[in-house]
Amino acid sequence: MTARQLRREAAERLRAAGVASPERDADELLAHVLGLGLGRLALVDGVTEEQGAAYDALLDRRAAREPLQHLLGTAVFRHVELAVGPGVFVPRPETELLAGWAVDRAREAGRHHRTCRVVDLCTGSGAIARAVKDEVPSADVHAVELDPGAHRWAERNLAGTGVELRLGDMATAFADLAGTVDVLTCNPPYVPLEAWESVAPEARDHDPHLALFSGDDGLDALRVLAERAAVLLRPGGWVGVEHADVQGQSAPRLFAATGRYEQVRDHRDLAGRPRYLTARLAR
The missing domain is CATH 3.40.50.150 (Vaccinia Virus protein VP39)
Structure with a gap:
């Protein structure tokens, strides 16, 4: 499966779970797994089996409506990046x-x-x-x-x-x-x-x-x-x-x-x- 197909299927999965911004969240999570900026996702051809498993686990948690920021560990606020998580x-x-x-x-x-x-x-x-x-x-x-x-x-x-x-x-x-x-x-x-x-x-x-x-x-x-x-x-x-x-x-x-x-x-x-x-x- 190509990275584009993977992102598309991930977005559909999140949409079905009621996530408000499924495409964006799917891309954010994949970029996080790959250690890339969002702007570079279009250059990715595919992912390894290990990366795919890590992505799938994060998608499961996001589909269960765990906050995206908890999964990423950070939240952007104006011009700063904040550490966030449970609590x-x-x-x-x-x-x-x-x-x-x-x-x-x-x-x-x-x-x-x-x-x-x-x-x-x-x-x-x-x-x-x-x-x-x-x-x-x-x-x-x-x-x-x-x-x-x-x-x-x-x-x-x-x-x-x-x-x-x-x-x-x-x-x-x-x-x-x-x-x-x-x-x-x-x-x-x-x-x-x-x-x-x-x-x-x-x-x-x-x-x-x-x-x-x-x-x-x-x-x-x-x-x-x-x-x-x-x-x-x-x-x-x-x-x-x-x-x-x-x-x-x-x-x-x-x-x-x-x-x-x-x-x-x-x-x-x-x-x-x-x-x-x-x-x-x-x-």
């Missing part, structure tokens, strides 16, 4: 928009000739904190994660970057930074408990539930966050928070109802769905 939430492409917003705010501070202090709550793999530090090296970046397993992944991803990482609860984290933070980001758990069945198997069965579910309406973590951000931010500081696509009105309304924020605005992702909110602490 940590796999960063999604949608979250890159929130990270990009934080990068823009940090750069704005730099244009005013001062260091921007950024705090990332519920950091998980460290994705947002790592991206901000990578793109704005002058930023003073801090991150916190509650789950010890996820914290170990964040330690690995943030080692040597200059990001300060702590193990702790976002509800009480960074008391020593109160009133000094310019930009606060968070991708908190926001899935309602009643939405269990609607969550993709890759997330429901493999991501930590602590990173997914947040009470009956999915807003419990956001309520805590709205209070904590008001403590940590300096007057005029910004907060950016990811939320579920069905929370495009309820999440901003929650922040506005505190009376502590201005310029509360919701933002859509590239598919046009409500994805994250931003707000500014009143001066």
